[in-house]
Amino acid sequence: MRFNEKELVSLSRQPSEMAAELGMRGPKKGDVVKKRLVKLVVNFLFYFRTDEEEPIGALLLEQCRVEREDRQSFSIAFLDEAERKYLFECDSEEQCREWVDSIMKASYEFMRKNLIFYRTEIHRLTGKDPLEQYGISDETRFQVNNGLRLMPRDTSSL
Amino acid sequence: MKLHEKMLTHYLSCTSPVDKEGYLYKKKERNATYQRRWFVLKANLLFYQDRPADRHLLGVIVLEGCAVRRSEPDGQFTFSLVFEGPGLKTYRFAAGDGQTQESWVKALLSASHCYLSLLVRDLGRQYEEAKQQQGSGESRPSSSVSALKQSTPNFLFPVQGPTAVVRVGRSFSAGTALQAPSIPTKVVAKKSPKLWPRRNAHVTPLNGPAPLYGEWPLVDFDPLQDFSKLHDYYGQEVKKAREEWLRSRRAEEEHSDGDLIDLG
Numbered sequence: 001m002r003f004n005e006k007e008l009v010s011l012s013r014q015p016s017e018m019a020a021e022l023g024m025r026g027p028k029k030g031d032v033v034k035k036r037l038v039k040l041v042v043n044f045l046f047y048f049r050t051d052e053e054e055p056i057g058a059l060l061l062e063q064c065r066v067e068r069e070d071r072q073s074f075s076i077a078f079l080d081e082a083e084r085k086y087l088f089e090c091d092s093e094e095q096c097r098e099w100v101d102s103i104m105k106a107s108y109e110f111m112r113k114n115l116i117f118y119r120t121e122i123h124r125l126t127g128k129d130p131l132e133q134y135g136i137s138d139e140t141r142f143q144v145n146n147g148l149r150l151m152p153r154d155t156s157s158l
Numbered sequence: 159m160k161l162h163e164k165m166l167t168h169y170l171s172c173t174s175p176v177d178k179e180g181y182l183y184k185k186k187e188r189n190a191t192y193q194r195r196w197f198v199l200k201a202n203l204l205f206y207q208d209r210p211a212d213r214h215l216l217g218v219i220v221l222e223g224c225a226v227r228r229s230e231p232d233g234q235f236t237f238s239l240v241f242e243g244p245g246l247k248t249y250r251f252a253a254g255d256g257q258t259q260e261s262w263v264k265a266l267l268s269a270s271h272c273y274l275s276l277l278v279r280d281l282g283r284q285y286e287e288a289k290q291q292q293g294s295g296e297s298r299p300s301s302s303v304s305a306l307k308q309s310t311p312n313f314l315f316p317v318q319g320p321t322a323v324v325r326v327g328r329s330f331s332a333g334t335a336l337q338a339p340s341i342p343t344k345v346v347a348k349k350s351p352k353l354w355p356r357r358n359a360h361v362t363p364l365n366g367p368a369p370l371y372g373e374w375p376l377v378d379f380d381p382l383q384d385f386s387k388l389h390d391y392y393g394q395e396v397k398k399a400r401e402e403w404l405r406s407r408r409a410e411e412e413h414s415d416g417d418l419i420d421l422g
Contacts, residue, residue: 002217042271
């Protein structure tokens with residue numbers, strides 16, 4: 001699958017509050033923990049070999065489960081394959097907590113839910129739709145019903 | 159760099175909403191011909207494939223760090239995604255008609271994670287303000303909404319970088335700041351238990367919740383950094399209030415010195 005690699009690499013160089021050297025282990029059997037510079041930018045987790053400019057890889061942080069594994073490590077599992085987890089080892093409990101929290105809040109879907117909540121509440125409290133002033137109240141992505149739509153998408157085409 | 163594709167295809171096929179899909183023509187870089195593709199926009203990702211029923215995804219464009227440009231009206235309904243930076247691409251598209259072009263441009267303008275992040279932050283502030291206004295029993299929705307209308311001219315366009323956040327925040331405060339000094343005292347007077355601890359002082363309690371960013375006075379220092387300056391600023395206001403009160407008391411006393419009843 002093609003993707004805009006140069007642009008994504010450029011994104012990985014943006015300043016980020018969450019960037020640190022962590023131990024990282026891949027999901028496959030036989031993968032070992034390696035020291036990586038892990039960086040959270042928008043809803044992507046980039047990981048670099050220390051002192052390298054270009055990331056080795058990028059993980060999309062959507063539809064994934066972030067969990068504390070033990071006091072200083074956390075894992076990211078992608079819903080389809082709960083057994084395939086990426087493991088990350090931190091230097092402290094505090095750091096571990098920070099990462100779990102940040103990753104959860106970085107997801108687009110998480111932010112969208114917050115937006116829909118605020119939109120609904122502001123409308124309830126003030127009678128006004130706060131998105132009207134920005135001219136985006138009709139955009140599908142901000143519709144209040146979306147979060148409640150439980151019908152699975154037809155996946156036969158994929 | 160490796161992009162873990164399975165995660166993307168999984169995200170595409172899961173139950174979270176699709177933000178937009180449809181046919182568009184995508185310009186090939188090399189020979190400038192257009193190819194019809196089926197596009198699916200979800201979050202900040204634009205996927206494309208040959209047909210909607212295809213199992214095979216041709217590609218994905220991550221929509222961060224790009225501007226959406228409408229092209230000159232040339233009867234071709236074209237628009238482009240321009241990634242800003244040395245050596246970065248421009249993706250060119252053409253729609254079947256003007257309506258399709260317009261709706262894709264609008265959808266792509268609000269697609270980035272950065273945009274959503276700013277929007278959520280802004281709405282979060284509005285929500286806190288709306289809650290406070292409800293809590294204090296005062297409804298001042300008209301003033302804050304009109305302030306926002308004045309102060310958010312550029313919000314519709316994608317902005318990137320930390321400076322953009324500060325700009326939005328400060329312009330938000332410009333309209334509401336004029337009322338800032340009166341808000342703390344009025345709220346205390348109402349003795350709303352939700353907001354302030356019980357105190358007799360008619361000043362912003364130091365250990366109470368901080369006024370919203372929009373309520374900071376418009377001064378030439380950063381209120382969030384220089385608390386001592388902010389303290390002095392409010393201190394001046396308190397001083398003034400005391401002087402006025404003393405003056406009015408003196409005036410009352412003078413009046414009471416005279417006869418209460420006019421004996422002619």
